[in-house]
Amino acid sequence: MNENSDRSTHQKGIQLTRALKSRHIFMLSLGGVIGTGLFMGSGVTINQGGPVGAILAYLVAGFLMYLVMVCLGELSVQMPVSGSFQTHATKYIGPATGFMIGWVYWMSWATTVGLEFTAAGMLMTRWFPTVPIWYWSALFVVVLFGINAMATRAFGEAEYWFSGIKVAAILGFIVVGVLVIFGVMPLSSGAPAPMATNLIGDSLFPNGLSAVFAVMMTVVYAFQGCEIMGVAAGETDQPEKSIPRAVRNVVFRVLIFYVLAIIVLSAIVPWQQAGLMESPFVQVFDMVGIPYAADLMNFVILTAILSVGNSGLYASTRILWAMSKTGMAPKSLSPLSKRGVPLRALSITLCFALVSLMTSFVAADTLFMVLMAVSGMSGTVTWIVIALAQYKFRKAYLRDGGKLSDLKYRAPWFPVLPLMCITLCCSLFVFLALDETQRPSLYWGFGFIALCYGAYFLIHRKRQGVLAPSLPTV
Incomplete structure (x- = not known):
């Protein structure tokens, strides 16, 4: 009895550590955004939307990302908790919505991480064709688990260098591309x-303006992951300084990296050939005749995949841990290791993630397709929830007599900005509904959302004490 009491007291003394610096937050957000969506998916976007259409689509998606980031920035500075928008939604929209977005977001990233393991293993076959893919996938599982199980500061350093490789590769590509163009x-x-x-x-839009709208969901999906910044706020040193700086730097640099890279790709690679057989980045290096271009980009893309998987594993783990602290996930997932890491979560x-990996082989046409549909929609739903939570927070803050001057960071153009964000995100669902090939993802995605709401009202409404978390002080 005394031993259990001592263990409980010791566990209460262990907390998440605020060990992440501003540079870690910046690179962690970049790690979630800059991935295969740019290195692989950009070619398909150029091919379907046309060169100018692709540039326009990335500009619109980048603007939408800016709206989300400033909304999340205000919430994260005021409430720097690892639950991030899940905690914000619980407090300002309602516990049912907090429950829904927490599980949707967790499942989305867990599914994505499983896919990253497969993709990384496939890339390794270029250099080791006789080694089975699952050998490499298993190795990367161990590597990412080890990185995430380390102290938070060590994790931040690992992701810093993961993302640094991607940034250096993009900058190098842009420089080479500009030299080729002229x-x-x-x-x-x-x-x-x-x-x-x-x-x-x-012409500006060779496949018509409708083709630009058709690729918007794909382009927006490439930007999703920026919200990881909010998840990391709970382990950030001086969030009132780190978060605003991260918002400015991430939005500015991601737009530059994405838009300049797309301009260079569109100018060098004919849109009819872009992304049909390989990464458009590899196409450009091959056209210039740079030796070992394919191997170089294979390494960069491998790094990008591991970086996204690393960031996603971190974000989903923290969301699950935060829900366990409020009774929205099993309480048994709440203990922390001596390093302050939620190892059970x-x-x-x-x-x-491993289950989703296996379903891609044994249930590719059934369960795996459902998981992918929910994963594809979750990012847009998350952005809507973030904007709505910020709108409701600001309304409640002003109603309770709060002064705007007291907010250490605030989103501009209120209430136009959050409402514009919500409207633009909802319009993406209209584009999905108009596309017959993507329409089933709406059914599965909204079906899972309805299931989450139903589970909350059937289970948690019967419990006492499952309340919105209190507002943390900064």
């Missing part, structure tokens, strides 16, 4: 410098 670096084929020929040679998340 003829400073010749094409290996001897063709003249492309200049703006590929951008506007076949991490282990459960990784187990689900």
Whole structure:
């Protein structure tokens, strides 16, 4: 009895550590955003939307990301907790919505992490064709578990360098691309410098303006992951300084990286050929004749995949742990290790990631498709919840006599900004509904959301004491 009491007292003394610095938060957010959506998916976007259409789509998606980031920035500075928008939604929208978005977001990232293990294993076969994919997948499972099980500061450093490799690769690509566009670096084929020929040679929108709307969901999906910044707020040193700086830096740099990279790709690679066989980044290096271009980009894409998996595993683990603290997930997941890491929540998340990995082989046409549909929609639903939570927080704050000057960081243009964010996100569902190939994802996605709401009202409404968390002080 006394031993159990001592263990309980010791556990209460262990908390998440505020060990992440501003540079960690910045790179962690970049790690969630810059991934295969840019390195692989951008080619398909250019091919379907056309060169100018792709640039326009990325600009619109980047603006939407800005709206989300400033809304989340205000909430995260005022309430720097690891539950992030799940905690914010619980407090200001309602416990049912907090329960729903927590489980949807957790399942989405856990599913995505499982896919990253498969993708990473497939990339390794380029160098080791005789080694089975699952060997590499198992190795990366152990590596990412080890990184996430380390102290928070060590995790932040690992992700800092993961993301740094991606950023360096993109900057190098942009420099090479600009030199090619203006003829400073010749094409290996001897063709003249492309200049703006590929951008506007076949009209601004060769597949029509409707094609631009059709690729919007894909482009927005590439930007999702920026909200990890809010999840990391609970382990951030001086969140009132780190979070606003991260908002500014992430939005500015992601827009530059994405938009400049897309402009360079669209100018060099004809839109009819983009993304049909390989990464458009590899296509550009091959066109220039840079030795070992495919191997170089294979390494960069592998790093990008592991970085996204690392960030996603961190975010989903913290969300699950935060829900366990308020009774929205099993209480048994709440203990922390001596390093202040929720190892049980991490282990459960990784187990689900492995299950999603296996369903891609044994139930590809059934359960796996459902998981992918929910995962694809969850990011947009999360952005809507973030904007709505900020709208309701500001309303409640002003109603209770709070002064705007007392907010250490506040989103501009209230209430237009959050309402605009919600409207733009909802319009994406309209685009999905109009596309017959993507329409089933709406059914499965909203079906899972309804299931989460139903589970809350059937289970948690009968319990006493499952309340919205109190507002933390900064």
